Amino acid sequence: MEECLAYFRKKRRVYGIRNHILILPTTFCVNNIAMKIWSYFSEERWGDFEENRVVIALHDAGCCHVGFDHEITFKILAGIASHPNVYGVLLVSLGCGQFCKLPLKQGEDKKANLMNFRLYDKLIKRGIKVKWVNVQEFGVRESIKRGTKFVNEMLNEAKRIDRVKCPLSRIVIGVGNGASDPTSGLFANPAVGYVVEYLISNKCTIVFSQTTEVLGAENYLFERVKDERVMLKLKRLLETMIVLKEGIQDYLGVADPTPGNIESGISTLTEKSLGSISKIGYNKNIKIKDILSYGTKIPRNGGLYFMDTPGEDLLAITGMVAGGAHLVIYTTGLGTPIGNVVAPVVKVTANKETYERLQDIIDVYIPIEKLFSENFSLRKLAMDNIYEQIMKILSGEPTKAERIGQMDFGVRELWIKL
């Protein structure tokens, strides 16, 4: 069984591959105050490879949500704060937002007041180390003072923890692709597919997403579902997506494949989607175990899962990470700097020019010229380059995105705000 080195969280009985401390504003109004707290620790690095940091998840959600947007936002904020890669959380609350702690009124029971702080309550129930400051209650200066004190305390505790051996069966890895070009579908995605097959044979859990990018390759997916129940779920999801996508495309006058796609050699939607979906591998014995909604907790029992997310990079990655993915493998052709606030994002390309130009942001280049000159198989190239690098990153080596300090985080909104 393959193993990596990770941090064990005793209370929650999970392994994290990073030991970050997260500063999370519960609403966008306090982004700047949270930023001020973070600025005291922006240079702080610790761990074997200096990979752990104090991170801040800035976002523009947390207030004026309607209906299911309210629930999705809560799910994402709670998901990112209870991520296994996070040692402790500081919630920066305003006082009147939808997920904030209400200021304490005179004669009010302190405990009852905290119970109503839903986000805090949820995190405590999940056994997470969490502190809070409330701006409307303390004032700005006092909030910053208390916030930095809390972060300092957690920092000293976090620095004392060491990595222990962790089997791959306890790790969740997400796969995605974005900023694609023809090399993505031909080389990068199938190569990641081979890595995915190997990881699943080691009982690792894999999640893939981006619903709009599988449309057209429905038959391919239908062969890969576990049972009738999952099939029904998948069909219902794809039906909705096809109808919505076609409706919007018809109204905006755009088509898929786009004129740009057609110019670069793609003839049908199926071809485009088959190229994208080959990142889950060609092994038909690996079945999709379940269809998860956006940001839902991914079961850590090994196998393949599909999460319904938009095709957009930021929201797709955030969805999978909020669901508990420890690491995301992301294939790209043209190159993208995207990362995530708590999870490392490993960017893989098969385009040599892109890699040479963008070495600062791309982690792995699959040397496809070896495919032709030395007659290596793509599987071998994938294992030698992608898999090796992933094992290093799982055990602590920082990704390029972490080195340049990417802390991307976004909340999906489907409906209008009040």
Next chain:
Amino acid sequence: MMKIIYKLNPIDNVGTALSDLEKNNYYPIFEEGKGVVGSLCVLNDIPKWYKVALSKILEDEFVLKFGYPMGIAVIDIEPGMIVHITNIILNSNFNFNELIEYGFILGRALVNIDKGSSIRIGQNFAPSHPKLRGLPHNTKIGVAASRIVAGEIIRLGNIVDLKHKLGWNIKYRSLVKDFYKFIYMGIMSMSRG
């Protein structure tokens, strides 16, 4: 990148040009993991990343890439010819009507329709799609992409050159349309002050 034709899967009948290929020249076919498996005379100029037929693909046969059907040939394609939107359409093997109530199904053929002949309401076609039902007799709908037997369902997949815009699902589409219109109007009225 080298001047070769890259084949992804042993059963594929199309390969991808890894750089611009010139007409009437021979190029090696490279299969992943196996090496060079043969060579092919290219009949058209093939731009980089475009597809080439590796074997003869008869009309109505599947075009296979990644080991999967990605489209259907609408004419006979000779080995070495370019494979693109000019000679293939989306794979009609999809059981679309299982996915969506209607929208894909346009109607039924009244008589046998030969490939390439036009499909007209009343003449050889009885419409069932709500967007086509109200149209006058003898209106041209499109051209048959394959031979259609009398009584067979005519749907996106065996019809090309469609003259009319179709909603995939009228109910949903009008809903989405109305929503966007509503948002757009709101923004416009706000910006006017």
